[in-house]
Amino acid sequence: MVFNSIDYLIFFTAVFLLHWVIPLRWRWALLLPASLFFYGYWKWQYLFLLLFTTMIDYCCCLGIATFKESAAQRRTLVGISILSNLSILAFFKYANFFITSVGHLPPVHQFVLPIGISFYVFQAMSYTIDVYRGTVPAEKNPFYFVLFITFFPQLVAGPIERPGNLLPQLKAGGRFNPEKFAVGFQLMLWGFMKKVVIADRCAVYVDQIFNNIPGYEGQAILVGMYLFAIQIYCDFSGYSDIARGCAKMLGFDLMLNFNRPYFAENIVEFWRRWHISLSTWLKDYLYIPLGGNRKGKVRTYVNLLITMVLGGLWHGANWTFILWGFYHGVLLALSKLKTAALERLHIPSIPGLRLVGILITFHLVLFSWLIFRVKDMADLKLAIHKLLAFQGPFQMNPSIFFNFGIGLAILLLVEILQEFKLDVSGIFKKSPIYAKFAYAYAFIFLIILFGVEKGAQFIYFQF
Amino acid sequence: MSKKKNKLKAPTPNRSEVSLDWNVLASNLVFALLCVGSFVAGLFALDRSATALVKPFHRQTLVDEQAGGSINQALHARAEAYVFGNSRAKHHYDCEILSQTTGLRFFNAGAEGQDVLYTRLLADLIEKEQQPKLYLVNVNLTDLMQIGYRYLRIDVFAPYIDDSAVVSGTLLHPSRGHEYRLRYGMLHTPRFNNCIVPILRQRLGHLETEGRFGYVPLHKPFKDDTPEHKWVLLVEQYDPFALSEFIHFLRQAKAKHIKVVLCMGPHYRYRSEFNLRKDEWFFLFGLRQIAQLMELPYIELSEAGYSEFRDSRYYQDVDHLNEAGARFFSEKLAQHLRYALSLPTLEGSMYKPPIEPRQYTIPMEYFESGLTTGL
Numbered sequence: 001m002v003f004n005s006i007d008y009l010i011f012f013t014a015v016f017l018l019h020w021v022i023p024l025r026w027r028w029a030l031l032l033p034a035s036l037f038f039y040g041y042w043k044w045q046y047l048f049l050l051l052f053t054t055m056i057d058y059c060c061c062l063g064i065a066t067f068k069e070s071a072a073q074r075r076t077l078v079g080i081s082i083l084s085n086l087s088i089l090a091f092f093k094y095a096n097f098f099i100t101s102v103g104h105l106p107p108v109h110q111f112v113l114p115i116g117i118s119f120y121v122f123q124a125m126s127y128t129i130d131v132y133r134g135t136v137p138a139e140k141n142p143f144y145f146v147l148f149i150t151f152f153p154q155l156v157a158g159p160i161e162r163p164g165n166l167l168p169q170l171k172a173g174g175r176f177n178p179e180k181f182a183v184g185f186q187l188m189l190w191g192f193m194k195k196v197v198i199a200d201r202c203a204v205y206v207d208q209i210f211n212n213i214p215g216y217e218g219q220a221i222l223v224g225m226y227l228f229a230i231q232i233y234c235d236f237s238g239y240s241d242i243a244r245g246c247a248k249m250l251g252f253d254l255m256l257n258f259n260r261p262y263f264a265e266n267i268v269e270f271w272r273r274w275h276i277s278l279s280t281w282l283k284d285y286l287y288i289p290l291g292g293n294r295k296g297k298v299r300t301y302v303n304l305l306i307t308m309v310l311g312g313l314w315h316g317a318n319w320t321f322i323l324w325g326f327y328h329g330v331l332l333a334l335s336k337l338k339t340a341a342l343e344r345l346h347i348p349s350i351p352g353l354r355l356v357g358i359l360i361t362f363h364l365v366l367f368s369w370l371i372f373r374v375k376d377m378a379d380l381k382l383a384i385h386k387l388l389a390f391q392g393p394f395q396m397n398p399s400i401f402f403n404f405g406i407g408l409a410i411l412l413l414v415e416i417l418q419e420f421k422l423d424v425s426g427i428f429k430k431s432p433i434y435a436k437f438a439y440a441y442a443f444i445f446l447i448i449l450f451g452v453e454k455g456a457q458f459i460y461f462q463f
Numbered sequence: 464m465s466k467k468k469n470k471l472k473a474p475t476p477n478r479s480e481v482s483l484d485w486n487v488l489a490s491n492l493v494f495a496l497l498c499v500g501s502f503v504a505g506l507f508a509l510d511r512s513a514t515a516l517v518k519p520f521h522r523q524t525l526v527d528e529q530a531g532g533s534i535n536q537a538l539h540a541r542a543e544a545y546v547f548g549n550s551r552a553k554h555h556y557d558c559e560i561l562s563q564t565t566g567l568r569f570f571n572a573g574a575e576g577q578d579v580l581y582t583r584l585l586a587d588l589i590e591k592e593q594q595p596k597l598y599l600v601n602v603n604l605t606d607l608m609q610i611g612y613r614y615l616r617i618d619v620f621a622p623y624i625d626d627s628a629v630v631s632g633t634l635l636h637p638s639r640g641h642e643y644r645l646r647y648g649m650l651h652t653p654r655f656n657n658c659i660v661p662i663l664r665q666r667l668g669h670l671e672t673e674g675r676f677g678y679v680p681l682h683k684p685f686k687d688d689t690p691e692h693k694w695v696l697l698v699e700q701y702d703p704f705a706l707s708e709f710i711h712f713l714r715q716a717k718a719k720h721i722k723v724v725l726c727m728g729p730h731y732r733y734r735s736e737f738n739l740r741k742d743e744w745f746f747l748f749g750l751r752q753i754a755q756l757m758e759l760p761y762i763e764l765s766e767a768g769y770s771e772f773r774d775s776r777y778y779q780d781v782d783h784l785n786e787a788g789a790r791f792f793s794e795k796l797a798q799h800l801r802y803a804l805s806l807p808t809l810e811g812s813m814y815k816p817p818i819e820p821r822q823y824t825i826p827m828e829y830f831e832s833g834l835t836t837g838l
Contacts, residue, residue, distance in 0.1 A: 006641065006646070404658055414465070440502070441506065441509055449656060449657075449659050
């Protein structure tokens, strides 16, 4: 089930109403089947896969909690859990890619990639590792545990929640809070606006250009890159906002996943602001266990590259994603080198340079979106060749800019205000109920009148 | 550290939260219902107000085909004869030439990518306020064969749901699912989705309408940019829905004494050595069968009959004639049309030689049924 459908609207309304009328201790009995229904609505057969891996993790974690004294047994159990998660991910997501592109053999299976597999597998792994490390206790109630993995607002495209944040909330629940409901509803509408008014409108042109690179010249490809940068941000952060909004309306707080990433001054800051739940996951469960920056400069850079290449591979089985990860790894390493050099030379920060830093970072990221979006390496080569030649002209229907321009202008205004530390959501919280209603109506009509009907699926569903 | 531990520990719900407190539940419910009720009432009022405000402006908007501009143009045209069809109609039928030759006031109501369903709905709206004498229908293979996006294309008629039972019956048909009924039936504003920018452009920019009486000539030099998949054979199977709607449209026009002439235009088929594909033959026989059994004049102006249409100088791409090609096409068509229209009665006189029943490709029940439609 996708968020931007009437089906979801009906589903969520029903879940929301039931959630707040049934007693707290039975809420899991509503949320768990609802989450499974949400996932199974797409392909019910894959529910068995989801439940199978979840139950392995549950049993392993119970075992880890039981064998507190035996390090070997605990290691074996955490190994089984991680291996089972990674095996399923490898089989469904990477087997065909490596066998066809490296081994030059026919594909091993014809299964469709289970939706959101990378998200729930990473969430399950974070739970197992945290239990192994002793930072969270093993959950004894299997229903709460399955609900933690399958909680529908964040099941298919994140945020990748940590057990320490979500699990206690699922168990504790809470009373209906009108203020929290209003903030959640506001977040949800904000996310829909980003997705339907901005991202889906950009998608029309982006798909046209990137599905036919040979048919377009450099100027068109550059416009396509800018539009894709807007599209992927609004699409993915829009999804996260809807997910956080829905969860908030049900009384749960999911982690912030995007924090105005295009205002980052350097690439390190960009990764602190972009897909925060994945970047912190990679840092906590990959970069730091690899040694982080504790084993010398060379190892730090190597660790960065490994982390980012695997982060790239997480997005999909394609050489372009691996190259995208490698490119970001190199940028991060160079950024660290630059910071170290500036510190050594004692160069003071110059006011006004922040804007330059933002522009440079944005354009470095912009190039990475080209790598990310092209179909394959041949298209990438051709696109770079055409960008360097920079031929035109490229004609676009001006209506497209008018249509998403209004949404983009609102988004930019709000993000600039937030960047200047103006608490926009605080103003909303303090405003009277009629102002909240006015906000909701304005966004509903903005979405209805300017949004793309029957728009594309969320980009990150494929990961 | 202790702070961290506290954060990780699940807060224990108090007794009143665990057990069912009917008083709390009732007050929560009343509050929630009041909020939801007043919000929905406000949404309903605003929706109807917005629709009342946008509707008259939309009716005056004559730009942007995808926002209904071309429908409004056709409804404002007050012509005697209308050309219907897709982009091949829009770019091929020069209304000035057709009007000069036939003496009828023509308007080209062809629209990009549209088909017989669009024709049926637009004709119904035109007939509500005007009394046209002639419909010139350019029919293409995709009009009658299976295509997946047929329904989506006609959403452009959403602003006219209240004006025509045929439009509302088609757009809100139960087979389209609850989504459409919710979208267009309950909330009225979604009917004007994507119309605001064209309305503003029209009102602020005073933009002139495109083309000459709806006809838009093409000027670019020939370029074959047809995707390869277009050359794959289509299934030799009619779309029952499109077919029944088309036949119903023809019957309705006949019942209102509007003459209908079916037309078939040329393609630049150099890739297939100017031979028709098997599915094209299948469609062509179907079209001839419709013309024959419904006693309609049918004009085939194809590259088979005119060698000029085998010349790339007359084309912008493989499916579309350029201005010179359209002029030649319209001149030839006008001559044929004069002859076809001067026939004493249309009934029983076919412009195209009849075909044998064994060449029929459309099941006969489509012609035997009454005025019931696929809807």
